[in-house]
Structures are given as structure tokens and as C-alpha cells.
Amino acid sequence: xxxxxxxxxxxxxxxxxxxxxxxxxxxxxxxxxxxxxxxxxxxxxxxxxxxxxxxxxxxxxxxxxxxxxxxxxxxxxxxxxxxxxxxxxxxxxxxxxxxxxxxxxxxxxxxxxxxxxxxxxxxxxxxxxxxxxxxxxxxxxxxxxxxxxxxxxxxxx
Numbered sequence: 006x007x008x009x010x011x012x013x014x015x016x017x018x019x020x021x022x023x024x025x026x027x028x029x030x031x032x033x034x035x036x037x038x039x040x041x042x043x044x045x046x047x048x049x050x051x052x053x054x055x056x057x058x059x060x061x062x063x064x065x066x067x068x069x070x071x072x073x074x075x076x077x078x079x080x081x082x083x084x085x086x087x088x089x090x091x092x093x094x095x096x097x098x099x100x101x102x103x104x105x106x107x108x109x110x111x112x113x114x115x116x117x118x119x120x121x122x123x124x125x126x127x128x129x130x131x132x133x134x135x136x137x138x139x140x141x142x143x144x145x146x147x148x149x150x151x152x153x154x155x156x157x158x159x160x161x162x
Contacts, residue, residue: 006141006151012134016042017049019138022157023124024053026150029076029104032120034112037128039084042136043110046126047080050108054078063110067094077105083114122146 010016023033027050035043048060056073063069063082071078079099086094096118099107112119122144129137142151 006139006155008138008140009131010042010136010138013042013045016045016136016138017052020046020049020051021053022049023150023154024050026153026157027054027106028146029102029106030100031106031146031150032100032123033106033108034119034123034125035108035110035128036112036126038130041128041130042138043126043128044082046128046138047078047108047110050106051078054106068099075104077102079105079107081107081109081115083109083111086111086114120144124150 008019010019035046037043044060044062051058051060051071054073054076056071056076056078058071061069063080067081067086069080071080079102081094081096083094096109096115099105100118100120109115124147125141125143127139131137140151140154142148
């Protein structure tokens with residue numbers, strides 16, 4: 006699935022719609038250049054999960070945890086982490102959290118820890134603040150999420 010957004014609020018809106026569809030143990034891998042909208046998308050996820058918290062990039066802390074009623078979002082950013090060291094950032098523990106949803110920016114450094122069932126999102130710059138977001142489902146549960154998102158995604162504004 007490809008979604009084109011015209012600015013940050015539409016990218017957030019896409020995240021919010023997806024957040025409403027997520028359940029514990031769902032995993033999202035967010036790929037894209039710096040400034041391509043990954044953290045903006047996560048701010049929408051948080052909103053869609055009903056978690057009243059401002060989102061900050063975990064680039065320097067590696068993980069931010071957002072807690073809601075019966076749900077926890079583990080937001081990782083592996084930009085500054087070498088593949089050999091990802092075990093130290095808590096991905097394995099987060100994958101065992103029965104109330105946890107995981108969003109990983111720059112997942113390339115943690116590929117060895119990623120489950121086969123996941124949503125892969127790739128963010129691309131377009132003109133100005135516009136973004137092109139490719140969403141791929143890997144596994145049965147992610148395919149159900151993607152099918153539901155197709156029904157909800159457009160229009161975003």
C-alpha cells in the first residue's frame with residue numbers, strides 16, 4: 006500500500022488511524038531518511054492508541070515508553086546503534102511485553118531481533134512537507150491491519 010501525505014498533520018493522521026487498529030504484540034518497522042516523518046507518524050500512533058503524551062524522538066535515549074490504559078508503546082530509534090549492540094537497548098524484552106506495541110525507527114540495526122510478523126513502513130521525501138509512505142504487511146495479523154487501514158486511510162484530512 007502506498008499513501009501520499011501532504012504535510013505533517015496528514016502523516017500524523019495516518020499514524021492515528023493505524024494506532025486505532027493496533028493490538029499488543031504488533032510490531033512496526035519504520036525506515037526512511039532523517040526528517041522523513043517517522044517520529045511524526047509515531048506521534049499519530051500515540052494519539053490513536055489514546056495515550057495522552059507528547060512524543061519525542063528517542064534518538065539519544067534509544068527507547069521512549071508511552072503508557073496508556075492496558076497498552077504500552079515501546080518506541081525505539083536505532084540510528085546510533087550498531088547491529089552488534091541492539092540486545093542492550095531492550096528490544097528483546099519489549100517483544101515479550103504482553104501489553105506492548107513496538108515501533109522501531111532505523112530497524113536495520115536490529116534485524117536479528119525482529120519477528121517475521123510485522124508491518125514495514127518506508128518513508129520517502131516528496132515535494133516540501135509531502136511524504137510517500139509504503140506500507141508492507143508481513144504475516145497474517147499485519148495483513149489484517151493493512152486491509153483495515155486501506156478502508157480507513159483516505160482521505161487523510
